[in-house]
Amino acid sequence: xxxxxxxxxxxxxxxxxxxxxxxxxxxxxxxxxxxxxxxxxxxxxxxxxxxxxxxxxxxxxxxxxxxxxxxxxxxxxxxxxxxxxxxxxxxxxxxxxxxxxxxxxxxxxxxxxxxxxxxxxxxxxxxxxxxxxxxxxxxxxxxxxxxxxxxxxxxxxxxxxxxxxxxxxxxxxxxxxxxxxxxxxxxxxxxxxxxxxxxxxxxxxxxxxxxxxxxxxxxxxxxxxxxxxxxxxxxxxxxxxxxxxxxxxxxxxxxxxxxxxxxxxxxxxxxxxxxxxxxxxxxxxxxxxxxxxxxxxxxxxxxxxxxxxxxxxxxxxxxxxxxxxxxx
Amino acid sequence: xxxxxxxxxxxxxxxxxxxxxxxxxxxxxxxxxxxxxxxxxxxxxxxxxxxxxxxxxxxxxxxxxxxxxxxxxxxxxxxxxxxxxxxxxxxxxxxxxxxxxxxxxxxxxxxxxxxxxxxxxxxxxxxxxxxxxxxxxxxxxxxxxxxxxxxxxxxxxxxxxxxxxxxxxxxxxxxxxxxxxxxxxxxxxxxxxxxxxxxxxxxxxxxxxxxxxxxxxxxxxxxxxxxxxxxxxxxxxxxxxxxxxxxxxxxxxxxxxxxxxxxxxxxxxxxxxxxxxxxxxxxxxxxxxxxxxxxxxxxxxxxxxxxxxxxxxxxxxxxxxxxxxxxx
Numbered sequence: 001x002x003x004x005x006x007x008x009x010x011x012x013x014x015x016x017x018x019x020x021x022x023x024x025x026x027x028x029x030x031x032x033x034x035x036x037x038x039x040x041x042x043x044x045x046x047x048x049x050x051x052x053x054x055x056x057x058x059x060x061x062x063x064x065x066x067x068x069x070x071x072x073x074x075x076x077x078x079x080x081x082x083x084x085x086x087x088x089x090x091x092x093x094x095x096x097x098x099x100x101x102x103x104x105x106x107x108x109x110x111x112x113x114x115x116x117x118x119x120x121x122x123x124x125x126x127x128x129x130x131x132x133x134x135x136x137x138x139x140x141x142x143x144x145x146x147x148x149x150x151x152x153x154x155x156x157x158x159x160x161x162x163x164x165x166x167x168x169x170x171x172x173x174x175x176x177x178x179x180x181x182x183x184x185x186x187x188x189x190x191x192x193x194x195x196x197x198x199x200x201x202x203x204x205x206x207x208x209x210x211x212x213x214x215x216x217x218x219x220x221x222x223x224x225x226x227x228x229x230x231x232x233x234x235x236x237x238x239x240x241x242x243x244x245x246x247x248x249x250x251x252x253x254x255x256x257x258x259x260x261x262x263x264x265x266x267x268x269x270x271x272x273x274x275x276x277x278x279x280x281x282x283x284x285x286x287x288x289x290x291x292x293x294x295x296x297x298x299x300x301x302x303x304x305x306x307x308x309x310x311x312x313x314x315x316x317x318x319x320x321x322x323x324x325x326x327x328x
Numbered sequence: 329x330x331x332x333x334x335x336x337x338x339x340x341x342x343x344x345x346x347x348x349x350x351x352x353x354x355x356x357x358x359x360x361x362x363x364x365x366x367x368x369x370x371x372x373x374x375x376x377x378x379x380x381x382x383x384x385x386x387x388x389x390x391x392x393x394x395x396x397x398x399x400x401x402x403x404x405x406x407x408x409x410x411x412x413x414x415x416x417x418x419x420x421x422x423x424x425x426x427x428x429x430x431x432x433x434x435x436x437x438x439x440x441x442x443x444x445x446x447x448x449x450x451x452x453x454x455x456x457x458x459x460x461x462x463x464x465x466x467x468x469x470x471x472x473x474x475x476x477x478x479x480x481x482x483x484x485x486x487x488x489x490x491x492x493x494x495x496x497x498x499x500x501x502x503x504x505x506x507x508x509x510x511x512x513x514x515x516x517x518x519x520x521x522x523x524x525x526x527x528x529x530x531x532x533x534x535x536x537x538x539x540x541x542x543x544x545x546x547x548x549x550x551x552x553x554x555x556x557x558x559x560x561x562x563x564x565x566x567x568x569x570x571x572x573x574x575x576x577x578x579x580x581x582x583x584x585x586x587x588x589x590x591x592x593x594x595x596x597x598x599x600x601x602x603x604x605x606x607x608x609x610x611x612x613x614x615x616x617x618x619x620x621x622x623x624x625x626x627x628x629x630x631x632x633x634x635x636x637x638x639x640x641x642x643x644x645x646x647x648x649x650x651x652x653x654x655x656x
Binding site: 229230232254262265266287288290326 | 329330331332333336337338340341342343344345347348380381383384388403517556557558560582586587588589590591592593594595596597598599600601611614615616618621623624626627628648653654
């Protein structure tokens with residue numbers, strides 16, 4: 001592991017992020033990353049955060065067109081309400097703040113408490129819960145479905161609406177629409193090792209994979225002997241489509257868990273596109289890369305979001321963050 | 329491994345890339361990736377390529393402001409001259425083509441032959457050899473120093489000059505200046521597994537690292553028991569500075585070998601910046617991420633490029649490729 005000691009991993013990363021990204025304001029002590037020009041007058045703000053270890057989620061998505069701020073918790077551990085309140089106060093222009101919360105018990109409780117505290121500070125807060133992972137319900141750390149890849153869709157699309165001047169109610173409505181229109185399914189080809197533990201958090205023998213794994217290594221639906229990229233794409237996309245049943249085009253996120261080479265991920269995307277085409281699903285946009293990761297886990301996930309013209313327009317809108325950048 | 333069979337890994341990846349990037353023209357059969365608007369009238373073209381397994385290098389750097397085309401070889405194997413000639417013919421507007429060649433014996437021979445063949449087709453070709461890795465000379469596959477991270481600097485900075493209208497001679501001159509001003513050093517924390525072999529290409533026991541590793545897993549300078557991020561940064565940066573001795577500011581690439589989590593890479597960047605500051609080196613720009621990789625290898629490399637104002641301006645110039653995008 002490329003670290004000093006487990007205790008400083010998150011602070012070290014934030015210092016390194018500050019050095020690489022002068023366009024962000026990084027509060028290393030309080031572990032809050034804010035776009036430098038916040039608060040932006042009249043703009044609805046978006047704040048997210050969660051346990052570290054899923055980079056570039058969330059701090060890598062801070063910037064014009066996406067998040068106003070992100071709070072970093074310890075590895076695989078929710079940030080605390082104080083961080084979220086600091087972030088909300090730092091970015092609120094008076095137009096209010098949307099909290100984007102992945103559905104894990106700790107995150108939900110902490111963001112809930114932060115919303116109450118922020119309200120006392122005079123910040124109007126709305127929340128959207130992201131719960132797109134169809135693999136299992138009531139998993140380790142979660143009541144209901146887990147929040148995974150759809151977080152990127154919610155942050156990008158609602159972030160674009162906020163950047164265009166949409167008020168808090170409308171930004172929240174769009175964020176909920178995106179979450180409700182999105183489903184994910186993930187597969188682990190290896191376990192994941194956290195700095196604190198220093199050994200794999202779960203036991204996955206070589207030559208086996210875990211279908212439906214969570215982004216903290218939570219158990220999925222079943223274990224099988226290694227499958228081909230083609231077979232994994234069939235299983236994964238069908239698991240998503242069984243729950244989503246899109247009536248229109250989708251945006252596809254073909255996501256790496258961290259240690260899967262981009263060469264393999266692009267090859268997997270070819271198979272994902274093949275299955276989607278065979279199932280009659282039209283793909284409006286595709287994003288391939290390591291975006292919602294689980295440290296050094298090998299594996300992949302697929303997230304589909306059913307979109308209308310407005311959502312595609314917001315997806316295409318300019319974004320300027322460390323991990324996602326496009327548009328003019 | 330997330331693959332079908334080793335024989336189709338590169339073609340599968342190119343199909344997946346085509347689906348995700350409609351802004352590129354992907355010739356899957358001939359394994360050539362070209363920016364869609366090529367040839368651009370009056371513009372000097374840049375063509376690179378090399379063995380696959382280092383993604384996003386090179387195809388991920390095709391687009392406005394960087395490469396005109398890239399040729400993909402088999403994993404860790406040079407593309408063949410026919411691919412390079414096809415690429416050159418496809419992108420040449422009459423203003424000529426610069427081949428960006430990493431210093432490995434196969435690549436050098438094949439690009440040399442391609443230059444002769446392209447000349448016969450009426451395409452004026454210049455070449456720049458990238459040989460920035462200070463770890464060893466006359467390594468496996470290489471006479472002289474290996475070409476690694478500086479390839480990104482050469483492609484970005486010379487690519488920007490070409491986009492602005494610089495003629496072939498000037499683009500070549502800038503590319504050589506960037507290579508001569510750049511040095512790299514890499515460290516492996518794990519071995520690398522190619523699809524064809526299916527098992528690690530070299531043996532690196534857990535708890536040890538290889539200082540000076542190549543991007544194909546070639547041996548470095550020495551093996552040591554695991555070091556901290558701080559110690560690795562000291563060793564790596566000092567190895568680079570011993571050879572580079574910059575008299576002005578540098579651009580720093582803090583690069584992941586593929587399987588190292590972004591969380592760790594940003595933490596490593598904090599240590600790299602600390603050493604540079606202690607050594608009195610001013611950092612003009614920093615890029616952190618997995619850009620010049622070695623499949624599933626865990627580890628990192630540091631590349632420094634001494635820059636003047638003109639090179640910084642060209643670095644900052646707009647770029648629109650799958651893996652690098654910025655500017656307006």
